[in-house]
Amino acid sequence: MNNALQRRTWITGLALAMAAWSLPAAAAEAPDAMVKRIATEVMDAIKSDPAIQAGDVNKIMALVDGKIMPNVNFTRMTASAVGRHWRQATPEQQKRLETEFKALLVRTYSGALGEVKDQALSFKPTRMRPEDTEVVVRSEVKGRGDPIQLDYRLEKAGDGWKIYDLNVLGVWLVETYRTQFAQEINAKGVDGLIASLAQRNKGGTAKAN
Secondary structure, eight states: OOHHHHHHHHHHHHHHHTTOOOOGGGGGSOHHHHHHHHHHHHHHHHHTOHHHHTTOHHHHHHHIIIIIGGGBOHHHHHHHHHGGGGGGSOHHHHHHHHHHHHHHHHHHHHGGGGGOSSOEEEEOOOOOOTTOSEEEEEEEEESSSSOEEEEEEEEEETTEEEEEEEEETTEEHHHHHHHHHHHHHHHHHHHHHHHHHHHHHHTSSOOOO
């Protein structure tokens, strides 16, 4: 993995982590305030946990799976990554795609959380109207080297704001996987993509592509 891709991987892992410790009151918060509060809490928790700092993969994966995913609209994220083929998939295929994609992301980005050390976040003003149901929250990760762009796409749901896409270093996560998934489906169909994801997940901690 080259340095730019490795850096994008751990930043994406951090971005996913920032969707973690959500409180019931968060539904009334503005999306940028919610992301900022959660990000601060999560970064503090990671920095204070010796096991995560030491790269305890099981503990990191438990954090990602148990605390982060409830704050992400993962069905929408998966459907967007699969693209037009999502509507052609059966309900069972959609369920399996979501399960395998979730496992892939957890394995790909969980190890990045152990790299969080002296980084800090800076948030840019968010432009939105009261009636908006989708918004982009823009931020930068500051630490060693140049600031790193980190943006979130959120939607307003019945239980508050949820993340459905991330932009790291100018690359949206969903678009990256949409290209890969389209190639798999065109070659082997939806079942072929499911089988490919399952095989990658069985192979141990996944690598970012």
